[in-house]
Amino acid sequence: MGFNGTSPLLDQRGELRPEDFGAIRELSMNPIGDRIISAFFSPGKETVDFASFVRILAHFHPTETSRSRDGVQPEPANSRTRKLKFAFQLYDQDRDGKISREELLQVLRTMLEMQVTEEQLQSIAERAIQEADLDQDDAISFDEFRKSLEKVDIDHKMSIRFLS
Amino acid sequence: LSSLSLFFNPFDNLVCILLGISLTVWFTLLLVFIIVPAIFGVSFGIRRLYMKTLLKLFEWATLRIERGAKENNHHLYKPYSNAIIAREPTSLEEEIKEIRRSGSNRDLDSAPEFEMSDIFYFARRGVESIMDDEVTKRFSAEELESWNLLTRSNNNFHYISLRLTVLWGLGLLIRYGFLLPLRVTLAFTGVGLLVFLTCLIGLLPSGRLKNFLSEKVHLMCYRICVRALTAIITYHNSENKPKNGGICVANHTSPIDVIILASDGCYAMVGQIHGGLMGVIQRSMVKACPHIWFERSEVKDRHLVAKRLSDHVEDKTKLPILIFPEGTCINNTSVMMFKKGSFDIGATVYPVAIKYDPRFGDAFWNSSKFGMVNYLLRMMSSWAIVCSVWYLPPMSREADEDAVQFANRVKAAIARQGGLVDLLWDGGLKRGKVKDTFKEEQQKLYSKMLVGTPEDRSRS
Numbered sequence: 001m002g003f004n005g006t007s008p009l010l011d012q013r014g015e016l017r018p019e020d021f022g023a024i025r026e027l028s029m030n031p032i033g034d035r036i037i038s039a040f041f042s043p044g045k046e047t048v049d050f051a052s053f054v055r056i057l058a059h060f061h062p063t064e065t066s067r068s069r070d071g072v073q074p075e076p077a078n079s080r081t082r083k084l085k086f087a088f089q090l091y092d093q094d095r096d097g098k099i100s101r102e103e104l105l106q107v108l109r110t111m112l113e114m115q116v117t118e119e120q121l122q123s124i125a126e127r128a129i130q131e132a133d134l135d136q137d138d139a140i141s142f143d144e145f146r147k148s149l150e151k152v153d154i155d156h157k158m159s160i161r162f163l164s
Numbered sequence: 165l166s167s168l169s170l171f172f173n174p175f176d177n178l179v180c181i182l183l184g185i186s187l188t189v190w191f192t193l194l195l196v197f198i199i200v201p202a203i204f205g206v207s208f209g210i211r212r213l214y215m216k217t218l219l220k221l222f223e224w225a226t227l228r229i230e231r232g233a234k235e236n237n238h239h240l241y242k243p244y245s246n247a248i249i250a251r252e253p254t255s256l257e258e259e260i261k262e263i264r265r266s267g268s269n270r271d272l273d274s275a276p277e278f279e280m281s282d283i284f285y286f287a288r289r290g291v292e293s294i295m296d297d298e299v300t301k302r303f304s305a306e307e308l309e310s311w312n313l314l315t316r317s318n319n320n321f322h323y324i325s326l327r328l329t330v331l332w333g334l335g336l337l338i339r340y341g342f343l344l345p346l347r348v349t350l351a352f353t354g355v356g357l358l359v360f361l362t363c364l365i366g367l368l369p370s371g372r373l374k375n376f377l378s379e380k381v382h383l384m385c386y387r388i389c390v391r392a393l394t395a396i397i398t399y400h401n402s403e404n405k406p407k408n409g410g411i412c413v414a415n416h417t418s419p420i421d422v423i424i425l426a427s428d429g430c431y432a433m434v435g436q437i438h439g440g441l442m443g444v445i446q447r448s449m450v451k452a453c454p455h456i457w458f459e460r461s462e463v464k465d466r467h468l469v470a471k472r473l474s475d476h477v478e479d480k481t482k483l484p485i486l487i488f489p490e491g492t493c494i495n496n497t498s499v500m501m502f503k504k505g506s507f508d509i510g511a512t513v514y515p516v517a518i519k520y521d522p523r524f525g526d527a528f529w530n531s532s533k534f535g536m537v538n539y540l541l542r543m544m545s546s547w548a549i550v551c552s553v554w555y556l557p558p559m560s561r562e563a564d565e566d567a568v569q570f571a572n573r574v575k576a577a578i579a580r581q582g583g584l585v586d587l588l589w590d591g592g593l594k595r596g597k598v599k600d601t602f603k604e605e606q607q608k609l610y611s612k613m614l615v616g617t618p619e620d621r622s623r624s
Contacts, residue, residue, distance in 0.1 A: 026289075026293035027290055027294060028603070030293070031603055031610070032287065033290055036287060036291065036294075057291065057294070087283055087287060090287060091283070108278065111282075111607065112607055112614070113603075113607045115607050115608055115611035116611050124278045124614065125278075128278055132280060145280065148280055152284075154284070157259075157262075157284045157285070158284050158287065160288065160291065
C-alpha cells in the first residue's frame with residue numbers, strides 16, 4: 001500500500017480512512033490490527049493525511065544511538081520513549097494516561113479470544129497488574145509501563161529496517 | 165592537401181559502389197526474408213532457430229556467473245529481492261521469547277506468563293504489513309533467475325571473467341549495431357504501410373471487398389511490426405479465436421499486447437484518440453474498418469462508452485472488440501482486478517491469456533519510470549520477445565451473476581491458463597469469515613505460549 005500515484009490504493013483525496021486499511025489482508029489477520037489502524041487517526045478524526053501517516057510510521061525507524069543528545073532539538077519520533085508511548089497507546093485506548101484493568105483485559109481478549117477461559121484471562125491480567133503497578137492504584141501509568149520494560153531491547157523489536 | 169584528394173579519388177568510386185551493392189543486398193534480404201513472408205503469413209523458422217541458440221548461450225552465461233560468484237564469494241541473488249523492508253522469518257514463539265529474554269532475568273520455562281512487551285511483536289508485524297504488502301510488489305518488474313546478457317536485468321553485474329565480458333560486449337554490438345537499425349527500419353515500414361494503405365482502402369465503397377482488403381492490410385502490417393520486434397509468438401487453441409459480435413478480453417503487460425493479438429486476427433480497437441503520430445495512425449485505421457475511438461471528454465461518460473460498445477457488438481458484421489480490463493500495465497506475474505464495464509454489456513466474452521517469457525527481455529512497461537519512446541527503444545534493443553498466447557473458450561454471463569462476479573470468473577480463468585497469480589485484491593473486501601480463521605491461528609499460537617494447549621491443561 002502506498003500514497004504514491006502507482007498504487008491502486010491511492011484515493012484521489014490524498015487521505016486515508018480506516019476502511020482503506022482494511023484492504024491489507026495481513027493486517028486484518030493480526031489480532032490487534034484494529035488497534036494499530038486506530039493509532040493512525042487522532043481522536044475524533046476520521047481521516048489521516050500523508051504527513052501524519054509518515055509521522056506514525058516514523059516511530060518504527062531504527063534508533064540512531066550516534067546522534068548526540070541536544071536539549072534544544074525536539075525528540076525524534078523513533079526515540080525509545082516515543083516507541084514506548086506508541087505501544088502504551090495501543091493498550092490505553094481512551095487515552096487517559098493509564099492502562100486500567102479493564103483495558104488490559106480487552107487487549108488480552110483480542111489477542112487470545114476463544115483460546116482461553118474468562119478465569120484464565122482474569123488471572124493473567126491480575127498478575128500483570130500486580131507486577132507492574134508500583135503505586136498500587138490498580139492501573140498502570142506510563143512511567144510504570146516504562147519501568148517494567150526497562151531492560152527490553154525496544155529498539156530492535158520495535159524497528160523496521162528499510163532495504164536500500 | 166591536393167595529394168590527399170588524389171589519394172581519395174579512386175577510393176571514392178570504389179566506396180560508392182560497395183555502399184550501393186551492400187545496400188541493395190541488404191534491402192533484398194529484408195524483402196525476401198521478412199516482408200514477403202509477413203504479407204503471406206508464412207515463416208521461415210529463422211526466429212525459432214535464433215531463440216534456441218540464444219537459450220543455449222544464456223545457460224552458459226548463467227553457469228559462468230554462478231561459478232564465478234562461488235569462487236569470489238559474492239552474493240549473487242539478493243536475499244530480499246522484491247522487498248522494501250527486511251522481514252525476518254522467525255515464528256511468533258521465537259520472537260516473543262526473544263523479547264522476554266532481553267527484558268527479564270527470570271527463568272522462562274518455569275512460568276510462561278503474559279508480559280507487557282508481548283504486544284511489540286504484534287505491533288511490529290502489523291506496521292510491517294502496512295509498509296510492504298502484496299499489492300505494491302506487482303507493479304515493479306519481475307526479477308530474473310538467469311542472466312540474458314542484458315545488464316538492465318542483472319542487479320549484481322560484477323566482473324566475473326574476460327570471456328563473459330567479451331560476450332556481453334559482442335552482444336551489445338550486435339543488438340545496437342545490427343538488430344536495432346534493422347528493427348527500426350521495419351517498424352517504420354510497417355507503420356508507414358499501415359497508414360498509407362488504410363487511407364487508400366478508405367476511398368473504396370463499403371462492402372465485401374473493402375472488408376476483405378482491410379483485413380489483409382491490417383494483418384500484413386501487424387506482422388511486419390511483429391518482426392520489427394523479433395517477437396516469437398506461440399498461439400494455442402486457435403479454435404477459440406474471437407468471433408464477430410464478441411468481446412476479446414486479455415491481461416495487459418505492455419502496449420505490444422495489441423500488436424501480438426492483432427497479428428493473428430482482426431479486432432476493433434477501443435481507446436482514446438491521441439495527438440501526434442499515434443493519432444495519425446488511429447485516424448487512418450478507422451477509415452478502413454470501424455474502430456471505436458473516443459475523444460478525451462467522452463471517456464468520462466460511462467453511459468456513452470457502454471452504449472457505443474453495445475451498438476458495435478450488436479452489429480454482427482463488425483469485428484470483435486479488443487479490451488484490456490485491468491486498465492493498466494501489470495508486470496506479468498499476476499492478474500489484477502478487472503474493471504467491470506466491459507462485462508456489463510451482455511456480449512459473449514472471449515478470454516485470452518498472454519504470458520511473456522522473461523528470459524529474453526522484460527516486456528513490462530512501467531509507465532511511471534519510462535516514457536513510450538524509451539520503452540520501445542528498450543524493446544527493440546533486447547534480444548527477442550518470446551510469448552505465448554492462449555485462446556480460452558468463450559464465456560457468457562450467467563443468470564445469477566452480476567458483472568463483478570462474471571469479471572472475476574473470467575479473470576480466474578485467464579490467470580489459471582497463463583500460470584499467473586490471481587490476486588483477489590479488492591479494495592472493498594468486507595471483513596468476512598475468511599479473515600477470522602487466520603486471525604484465530606495467530607491467537608492459537610499465542611495462547612499456546614501463555615497457557616499451553618488444552619491437553620496440557622487437562623493433564624496438569
